[in-house]
Amino acid sequence: MTNSTPRQRARLETEAQITRIGNRMLDDDGLDGVSLRAIARELGIVSSAIYRYVKNRDELLTILIRDAFTSIADDVDEALEDDTSVLTVGVTMLAWSRRHPNRWALIYGTPVPDYQAPRDETVVPGTRIMVTLTTLLSQSSAHRTPNTQVPPAHALDVLREGLRELGLEPDDQVIMRTVTVWAAIIGLINALRFGQFGPGIELVEDELMQGLTSTLGY
């Protein structure tokens, strides 16, 4: 007993098709290429009918964003099973960004204008890697950075509170190191993906990530 009417099955199939087409259009033509009208056209449907399945364009974006965050976090988790290191986090994210540059831009680049991410839908998958990195840095604790002076306690209050909600209680030293490593990794990948180092860098991306984590002391 399938316990579902043909209409229900057709709807689920259509919904799945929409996100699939949306992801493909994102990969191929960037976010500007993701057009509800074009999706409707590909579905053999008139443009207004698409709104039976998707409230508006923002709702589609939310789906694509959640997908992307989940995909990259899955990759990182899987890679860490073989080798638990900061470098692995970096190169895995870097490889993912190479495979899906437009998805990368969607989640770590300039926020989409006028789009407000619904916290409940995107925050959890969006913070997975950061949580992973924090625990990773907690373990390889007093690694180096001896004479590092942590900013005044109250400065990290917001971050400390945010991490607590995610089930973590790292000390300020670890928080500050996490922020630094995170900013450096994201910053490097952004610089590479966005072409800020000029052409020709694509061939040695991994070596740069290696040098970065090494320079950071990991």
Added chain:
Amino acid sequence: MTNSTPRQRARLETEAQITRIGNRMLDDDGLDGVSLRAIARELGIVSSAIYRYVKNRDELLTILIRDAFTSIADDVDEALEDDTSVLTVGVTMLAWSRRHPNRWALIYGTPVPDYQAPRDETVVPGTRIMVTLTTLLSQSSAHRTPNTQVPPAHALDVLREGLRELGLEPDDQVIMRTVTVWAAIIGLINALRFGQFGPGIELVEDELMQGLTSTLGY
């Protein structure tokens, strides 16, 4: 003798007005708010007439990008006169990004789709800060990072060549440190401007930058 016809003066004035309005629209409404039609409307001109002054939208973007790069680099240069330090570079860029978040996104965020920056016009102002940072890190040379292993020599070839064209010849250690510091600073500011740390961070941005440079060993 002004040596210029009224028409020439009017044209220059109009051109200046266009970039002024464009910058304002960028600040107020983001890049999507920068519309040639809207500018024409504000000039009291019909939409097609704007193309007498600007070839197309991309040409206007080039102007705005060059302006932004020049503005932030000027700020950094000025600040370094008082205090020559990595932290100063960071907090000055951070302050500028706070004042002009949309301009920041334009030059350091996701590249504008389908826009190709004309190298001659934007590369020079766009690399000024990086050059400054490189020389700065060359001087405070063997600061720390003892057991840091630099990536294989060929990996940095492209960067070394790019820096040479800009009149610099730093060793690989310095290059790698520059890349790391640069990625971290840009990454932190991006994370702050793009809201990736959640709300409430705005109040302690400077402390985070302080902690970051300190964690980096500067």
Added chain:
DNA sequence: CATTTCAGAGAGCAGTGCTCTCGTTCACCG
């Protein structure tokens, strides 16, 4: 079998960048 729900069609609105054609006016030059 009647009723309600739902998928789709079609027209329409406002906005964008950009092109093309047609007058008008200004600057220059013989």
Added chain:
DNA sequence: CGGTGAACGAGAGCACTGCTCTCTGAAATG
């Protein structure tokens, strides 16, 4: 001083977007 070509502006139009509204036909529900 008068003619000419370049510059400027107006206006219509094309293709595209997101989104709304109304209407029709078919499927699921009672």
